[in-house]
Amino acid sequence: MKDFLDELDQELDGKTPTPNSDDKKIESVKEEKKQTEQKREWRKITLVLKKDQNKTDNTNSKQNNKKKDNKTYSKNSNGEVRGKFNSNFPETKFYLPSLRKGYTRYMPIWGNNETWAKNMWMIQYWDDIVLIDCGVQFADKDMLWVNYSIPDVSFLTKYKKEIKGMLITHAHLDHIGSLKHVLPALGMPPIYATRFTLGLIRKSLEEAGLIPHATFIEIDASTGDKFKVGSFTVEYFNVNHSVPDCAWIYLESEGGTKMVHTWDFKIDHTPAIDKPADLDRIKAIWDRDISLFLSDSTGSTRKGFSMSEKNVWEELERIVANHKRGRLIIATFSSWISRIQQLVDICEKYDKTIFLSGRSMIENVAIAKELGYLNIKQGIVKKMTPKNTEWIAPHKQIVVTTGSQWEEFSALSRMAEWRHTSVEIIRWDTIIFSSSIVPGNEKSVIGIINKLIKLWARVITKDDWEVHTWGHAFQEEQKIFLELIRPKYFMPIFGDLYFRTVHANTAIWEGFKEENILMLDNGNIVDFAPNNGSVFKSRIKAPIAELVIDGHGMWLANSHVIKAREKMMNAWVLVVSFKVDKKTKAILGHIKLETRGLVYLEEVRFIHRMIIKKSREVYENTVKDVPDMEEKDLVKILRTDLEKFLLHKLDREPMIIPMVTEV
Numbered sequence: 001m002k003d004f005l006d007e008l009d010q011e012l013d014g015k016t017p018t019p020n021s022d023d024k025k026i027e028s029v030k031e032e033k034k035q036t037e038q039k040r041e042w043r044k045i046t047l048v049l050k051k052d053q054n055k056t057d058n059t060n061s062k063q064n065n066k067k068k069d070n071k072t073y074s075k076n077s078n079g080e081v082r083g084k085f086n087s088n089f090p091e092t093k094f095y096l097p098s099l100r101k102g103y104t105r106y107m108p109i110w111g112n113n114e115t116w117a118k119n120m121w122m123i124q125y126w127d128d129i130v131l132i133d134c135g136v137q138f139a140d141k142d143m144l145w146v147n148y149s150i151p152d153v154s155f156l157t158k159y160k161k162e163i164k165g166m167l168i169t170h171a172h173l174d175h176i177g178s179l180k181h182v183l184p185a186l187g188m189p190p191i192y193a194t195r196f197t198l199g200l201i202r203k204s205l206e207e208a209g210l211i212p213h214a215t216f217i218e219i220d221a222s223t224g225d226k227f228k229v230g231s232f233t234v235e236y237f238n239v240n241h242s243v244p245d246c247a248w249i250y251l252e253s254e255g256g257t258k259m260v261h262t263w264d265f266k267i268d269h270t271p272a273i274d275k276p277a278d279l280d281r282i283k284a285i286w287d288r289d290i291s292l293f294l295s296d297s298t299g300s301t302r303k304g305f306s307m308s309e310k311n312v313w314e315e316l317e318r319i320v321a322n323h324k325r326g327r328l329i330i331a332t333f334s335s336w337i338s339r340i341q342q343l344v345d346i347c348e349k350y351d352k353t354i355f356l357s358g359r360s361m362i363e364n365v366a367i368a369k370e371l372g373y374l375n376i377k378q379g380i381v382k383k384m385t386p387k388n389t390e391w392i393a394p395h396k397q398i399v400v401t402t403g404s405q406w407e408e409f410s411a412l413s414r415m416a417e418w419r420h421t422s423v424e425i426i427r428w429d430t431i432i433f434s435s436s437i438v439p440g441n442e443k444s445v446i447g448i449i450n451k452l453i454k455l456w457a458r459v460i461t462k463d464d465w466e467v468h469t470w471g472h473a474f475q476e477e478q479k480i481f482l483e484l485i486r487p488k489y490f491m492p493i494f495g496d497l498y499f500r501t502v503h504a505n506t507a508i509w510e511g512f513k514e515e516n517i518l519m520l521d522n523g524n525i526v527d528f529a530p531n532n533g534s535v536f537k538s539r540i541k542a543p544i545a546e547l548v549i550d551g552h553g554m555w556l557a558n559s560h561v562i563k564a565r566e567k568m569m570n571a572w573v574l575v576v577s578f579k580v581d582k583k584t585k586a587i588l589g590h591i592k593l594e595t596r597g598l599v600y601l602e603e604v605r606f607i608h609r610m611i612i613k614k615s616r617e618v619y620e621n622t623v624k625d626v627p628d629m630e631e632k633d634l635v636k637i638l639r640t641d642l643e644k645f646l647l648h649k650l651d652r653e654p655m656i657i658p659m660v661t662e663v
């Protein structure tokens, strides 16, 4: 990956500035030669990407690729694919209830009880299953230091043959981030997505070692072409969002159930890269007599219309044009490619240079450029390195960085703490948060802003000026789509119950009957009768567990390890160590204590003496009553008695670990 990034860097760089020359005009022969070699290397990478892309046009080539790469990527003895990431989902005895003839089934696997988290849905008709999106939930402090959380597809591993395809709406990680775990467990079903979305999926599967086993089917959402996935008829169409090439999905079963499935969307009549929302085409879909419309609830509490990208463009241009002193550092999401294009165009106009900071920022920009979603003239964008910035005046530098959400090791965090190798923030630097705060991250982001202000930097957020807009529809946009689609049933999705309920109320306000609004939790099952008939909600609920990735392992979020972490975060640790005679059970020597976060220095002697006395008393009384008690039972009694004692005496509840060693 490092070579890959270096080559992208060079491709984006053009040339490295020299002390006594204008970096946009002068090139030495040596430099030219170096560039030629770098471009040659870049072409090699491009060829590799194109080779993967060719598979899109011919799914049969999957077999050929497998043969070519079978040394690199493995299958187990059952012929199951194994990537580099953990795909060992726990076993479950749950089977989907039988589906009546002609009925079409819908089930949220994840995404209906939370916002911005590991979205995934299942649709079933007869023996055919299709899945929509497969996201990841980013870890926050509440997730107790696991890496991230993924959707639980344990029950689906029994249905590999029935799964006909994975339909992907857009390239955000909460929609594609778990594919590297889920695809091998489900038999590597073909992936259907638009061009940019496939570009980011390819990168993820390349890291996972799954490219030779993957089947990519590229969809041009602008054409209106329909295609078959199993027995389903599917059509993609474009909508606006915060990442290029975002799509809605029209899906029709042979049973005559017609669904319009949105995930993230908004209406933008003046977007930065994509075309404006095609309302005429969406209106035409209404004529098909839609059975079910599923719609993004993220912005349901916000009144009015979301702001256009054009407003942000104008605001950023005004800031850049008037910026005369210090660096301009812009923190944004690395997948917000239209924002990068806006900045590239502005920088070209005002003779500034963009420096990219953060791994995902550099990778996503490289992929977007390669796929034709970014138009960058040579020399405008460079990688953030001390060498690249050395000879460019600070007010000519625009640093575009990740870290707008506090991510602990992100580039902006390092800048704010003076740990970044290329940027030390000083007085006159201006930091723009061209982003919104993901719910739950507020305190951490404010923490970064505090650090930046302490360094005398100027901070601008979307609350100050129009430097960011949401990627999700507000209430008035939601009303427009409800009016355009006019489905028989409406299901608010993608959001906590609060957001989905507000969205449902908006639909009622628009004249929808309450009984035709479906509110589903993750794992709920609804079956639609043939030809736009009634809907039946099953009493059976699929057991969807909370799964987390922690290091190389996949675990249940309620495992004893996570619970122990939670206890240690909220309490303290006391280890009580006994050495006892194997035959007589008598305590030998002193009882030893180790405590963490329990005892203050001034009280240590008194409290340690008290705990030792009580520990001896509990041990000796227990052994006296039952001399041959098993060690695990003895430890349990010691723990519970000491817990009660410390709660009573100190009003503290440490995690207590008694250890009994027989000698």
Ligand SMILES: [Zn+2]
Residues within 6 Å of the ligand: 170, 172, 241, 264
């Ligand atoms: Zn999104």
